[in-house]
Amino acid sequence: MNFVMAGRASNPDFMNGVPELLILRLLRENEMYGYEIVQAIRSGTDEVVATGEGVVYPVLHALESDGAIRSRRKMVNGRSRIYYTATRTGERRLAELQGKWTELAGAIQKMLAGAAAVERMIGGRCGETA
């Protein structure tokens, strides 16, 4: 799944696991079909995280073959749709991914705060020598 953040293509390796995390989070609460999932991700992240919408399906299919979600066909307004929902395995995987991402986000936040402090410190030294 190719994620776009604030208009820039992201590093796919760095973003590894994000699509699964967001999808599992949504499907833990509700049974949804592809279009609904993508719109929920867009609105839930204030469109900071947006996807080429069609690429959500290979992620869904992979999660399903891993047993993390299950699907069923449902007729809605005369149209057959494939609805997805998280399984127990999916819930465990969500908890695991959520833990990793919280840890990573915390580490990055700490690093950014630390870098700002170092910059201030270096700026101070430069001021002294000048």
Add this chain to the structure above:
Amino acid sequence: MVKPLDALRERLLEAGVAPRHVRRYMKELRDHLDDLRAEEERAGRSRTEAEAAALSRLGSMDELAQAMMGKRRFMSLGTRAPWVLFGVAPVMLLAAAWFAALLILWTGWQIFLPGAETPFVEQPGSIFRLENVVFQFGRMIYFGAPFFIGWGIVWLAARQRLRNYWPAVSVMLVAGLAATAQVHALRPSGARTTGHVMLGFGIGDGAATVIHFAVIFTLTLLPYLAWWWSRRSATV
């Protein structure tokens, strides 16, 4: 609107993605595209503008193709392990079909020709007599199996848009086995034993073997060549 998705389907199949995964992906993409178009139309765009916007939001064809092609698990068996699908499977199927045919031959021999030294004897009377029907059914399986298996290979190759050498190798293998197979049936003379039916392979009459091989090979590969030619003509 549909054309880009048709091109995507062909691209995925040619890349080796399993047809069932491609079919489902296409169905969901079409539904998604319909939803996007409806949303864009609700926002006040014209039909043409809505279609273009929907297609753009769906993702580029490269992006959509890579999302599927990048996952090995979606690849067909013919791509992941062609030797299984086009090497082992046809031989196993042929062995199973021939086993069934020889079992029918042996059973018919024991039931209908208990005293005969061989089941390959001319049987007088109507062709609709039970023994004749049984023996002809076994014969049909024996001679028909290479053709049906060959056509199965060709169908799989066409369905998966395979253009590599595996389907041809596979058909050649089946034709080679069928052309050189020889059935032997014997009952030791004078002994009150059950007879034996055996399958062996040999060249025997060289010319007849070559003709047999050529007939099976050509007849099974012909539909594949016709399909390939029609596709080529369609794209030119």
